[in-house]
Amino acid sequence: MLVRRCAVLLIEPREELGLDLQSMFSGGSALTATMHWVALAPHLDREVTLAADDVALLGSVGQTVWQQRAALEQQYGADIVARLLDHGLLVGDARLGAQESELSPELAHWRERDDTLRAQHWRPLSAVAHIYSRWRGMQSESGMQFPTFDDLVKEYGQPPSPAVERGGASDAIALPAPAADALDDLLLRRYTGRNFDTTAQVPLALAARLLQRTFGAQDQRMMAPDAYVLKKTSPSAGGLHPCEAYVLAQRIDGVAPGLYHYHAVNHVLEPVQALTVDEARQLALVAVADQQWFADAPIMVIVAARVFRNFWKYRNHAKAHRALLLDAGHLSQTLYLLATEAGLAGFVTAAINEVELEQALGLDPLTDAVIAVCGCGPAGPGDYVELRNAT
Ligand SMILES: Cc1cc2nc3c(=O)[nH]c(=O)nc-3n(C[C@H](O)[C@H](O)[C@H](O)COP(=O)(O)O)c2cc1C
Incomplete structure (x- = not known):
């Protein structure tokens, strides 16, 4: 053999x-390695x-x-x-x-x-980083902690300052204040929602718009015979758009609770797993590692990259895995902005149980890398919940 x-x-x-x-009682070091x-x-x-x-x-x-x-x-x-x-x-x-x-x-x-x-064609370090940074079974009881800023300051002292001077302050060029414009309204209203209305349904037309304008193809281009890239509203390394959107639907009008794959070109939801209302809520909670403040979002999107779609071009490439993470980040910001425009609150988190999500979606982590969970929905009474648990 x-x-x-x-x-x-x-x-x-x-x-x-x-x-x-x-050793400690006899005057030596208590610590052994x-x-x-x-x-x-x-x-x-x-x-x-x-x-x-x-x-x-x-x-x-x-x-x-x-x-x-x-x-x-x-x-x-x-x-x-x-x-x-x-x-x-x-x-x-x-x-x-x-x-x-x-x-x-x-x-x-x-x-x-x-x-x-x-x-x-993973870069070896990237494959190790991805596979060994996944969570399974992470919840409050097994170590998911939600310290307040006060707790953190008590434990670690003051954080580094929020902004920093580089170079001589006296040489700094004063810039004019930006003029207000229409985009400001959207940008400045965007926030991370932690207080979703537990009963509100999202109209199908709105859910369709959020998905199509964030994750859908706005155009398709043939770069070489039978070699296509998609145009989306977010940028993507090499135009490859490897990130797929899997929708965990809890309360979308006309869509039964369950897991779906959103097809970026066909603009359809492909059923992956039907769930009861309770199962969908439970999976949502597992997905975000017990962060109850996200679990009631009526629409959650699990972003998972088909790694070979990117690594096909960027083989064994030092930057390829980083590009996947950046792509997922851009998509989540676009979803935030579309949600804001529609009067909804959005969120994104990387504190997720990738392994349970892979199992629910039938994905192999070597080929499909679950990167983040984002979502949105109408805010509940009391609206804005101040940042307590940012990671
Ligand atoms: C990569 C990333 C991961 C995040 N993870 C969490 C999280 O696990 N839990 C949470 O409550 N918020 C999370 N957030 C949201 C941030 O806490 C939030 O963006 C930050 O507090 C600023 O608030 P704003 O989005 O309302 O401006 C995450 C944001 C990003 C970009």
């Missing part, structure tokens, strides 16, 4: 701190603790050229090779001389996950 290393692997020397009371190696390999979606032998072997096997398993076993021992294959850090190939008995379903699974990762 032939083997090689998985495509993307970062090995972190991790420090684990502990308390040594005995234990070191161990941790493998971060995005196709696994979990961390693996490594022994020094594992690190040595992984450092000697490349991710491109296939090698004979037997030769590696001779050099490092059969146990370690088997262990790293089981963990998915080494991958084997069925088509490259493997015996039937060597091809367990686990080995085939890791091979397939590794192939999926390779096919996307």
